[in-house]
Amino acid sequence: MIEKETLRKKIDAAFAFAGEQLRCLVETCPDYFPMYTTGGKWKHTGEAWTNWCEGFLGGQLWILYERTGGEWFHDRAEHYSRLIEHRKTDRNVHDLGFLFWSTWKRWYDLTGDAAANRVVIEAGQTLALRFQEKGQYLRSFVADESLFIDIMMNVGIIFYAAQQTDDDNLWRIATRHCLTTRRYLVRGDGSTAHEGIFDAATGEFLRQSTHQGWRGDSSWARGLAWALYGFGTAYRFTGDPRFLRTAEICALYYIENTPAHGVPPNDWTEPDPKLPYESSAAAIAASGLFNLARLTGAPAQAWLYRDYALQIVDTLTGPEFLANETPGWEGILKHGMYHQKKGLGVDESVMWGDYFFLEALSKAVKHV
Numbered sequence: 001m002i003e004k005e006t007l008r009k010k011i012d013a014a015f016a017f018a019g020e021q022l023r024c025l026v027e028t029c030p031d032y033f034p035m036y037t038t039g040g041k042w043k044h045t046g047e048a049w050t051n052w053c054e055g056f057l058g059g060q061l062w063i064l065y066e067r068t069g070g071e072w073f074h075d076r077a078e079h080y081s082r083l084i085e086h087r088k089t090d091r092n093v094h095d096l097g098f099l100f101w102s103t104w105k106r107w108y109d110l111t112g113d114a115a116a117n118r119v120v121i122e123a124g125q126t127l128a129l130r131f132q133e134k135g136q137y138l139r140s141f142v143a144d145e146s147l148f149i150d151i152m153m154n155v156g157i158i159f160y161a162a163q164q165t166d167d168d169n170l171w172r173i174a175t176r177h178c179l180t181t182r183r184y185l186v187r188g189d190g191s192t193a194h195e196g197i198f199d200a201a202t203g204e205f206l207r208q209s210t211h212q213g214w215r216g217d218s219s220w221a222r223g224l225a226w227a228l229y230g231f232g233t234a235y236r237f238t239g240d241p242r243f244l245r246t247a248e249i250c251a252l253y254y255i256e257n258t259p260a261h262g263v264p265p266n267d268w269t270e271p272d273p274k275l276p277y278e279s280s281a282a283a284i285a286a287s288g289l290f291n292l293a294r295l296t297g298a299p300a301q302a303w304l305y306r307d308y309a310l311q312i313v314d315t316l317t318g319p320e321f322l323a324n325e326t327p328g329w330e331g332i333l334k335h336g337m338y339h340q341k342k343g344l345g346v347d348e349s350v351m352w353g354d355y356f357f358l359e360a361l362s363k364a365v366k367h368v
């Protein structure tokens with residue numbers, strides 16, 4: 001049983017620590033967009049694989065501004081958001097939701113600035129250009145025939161752009177993408193595949209595959225966390241009960257297959273994983289579960305999701321995960337994982353882990 005007063009103190013301490021780490025990062029490496037640490041240090045020459053993380057620094061600064069009202073955070077949040085504005089027309093990645101929801105959408109929500117909203121809308125319109133009519137999905141950055149589960153976290157920005165501009169075609173694209181992902185990447189037990197491979201010429205679905213998980217038929221934890229959160233967002237926009245059900249079976253898979261502390265390994269089905277934790281998946285799941293608790297109409301489910309999310313936050317704000325007792329560590333949350341097979345960001349801090357951790361904290365604080 002979590003003691004609420006104690007958890008509140010842990011959350012306050014985590015926010016204070018995050019503010020210090022971010023200030024240090026921004027002052028020592030100005031205008032640098034880190035992705036993952038190496039030996040706890042943000043600046044290194046390690047490969048990126050793809051460029052999807054440039055919104056998470058600005059996003060963390062917006063969250064800190066929202067919490068503290070500090071002018072420095074506001075100024076830096078705007079600055080790091082402006083640095084990525086040109087990416088609103090980037091057609092090379094499937095990640096424009098990650099980039100712009102965390103930055104310009106937060107900016108708009110906090111200020112009501114119509115110019116910021118136009119940037120978010122344009123990013124959503126650009127992302128929709130990845131839609132493959134044959135196959136009915138938004139293609140991943142890898143190839144035309146590739147669909148990633150991760151795109152469920154980005155498709156929300158297309159629903160948003162559709163809503164804001166009254167564009168039926170954008171709405172159709174976003175809806176069809178979610179239905180295709182649900183059909184081919186989410187399994188009956190609530191587990192998810194990382195990637196679907198299609199015949200780009202005919203649109204026929206061929207097989208499940210993976211890059212960051214163990215193998216094609218396995219359950220990569222972060223991918224499932226993206227699905228849990230992303231299908232919840234799709235339901236929030238559409239009210240389509242199929243998307244809520246999908247988010248909920250993913251949530252139950254997560255809860256049933258993860259140790260009681262709430263942090264999964266990189267892949268649930270990998271035998272004898274070398275490392276016990278993928279903390280960024282836990283941070284994403286916690287934030288998504290807080291959303292689901294609000295979205296589900298069933299009080300018992302709401303209680304389960306909220307309670308489990310608080311358990312994750314309790315674990316992640318402890319000394320095993322929060323880096324505040326690890327001298328010289330530059331990230332906020334330890335034991336994250338980027339790409340195990342490529343050896344990138346293995347047992348390190350990762351920018352999205354820190355971002356979703358802070359997002360989860362700002363939701364948790366309302367319940368303690």
Ligand code: GLY
Nearest residue numbers: 052150212222338
């Ligand atoms: N590219 C998204 C992820 O690594 O989860």
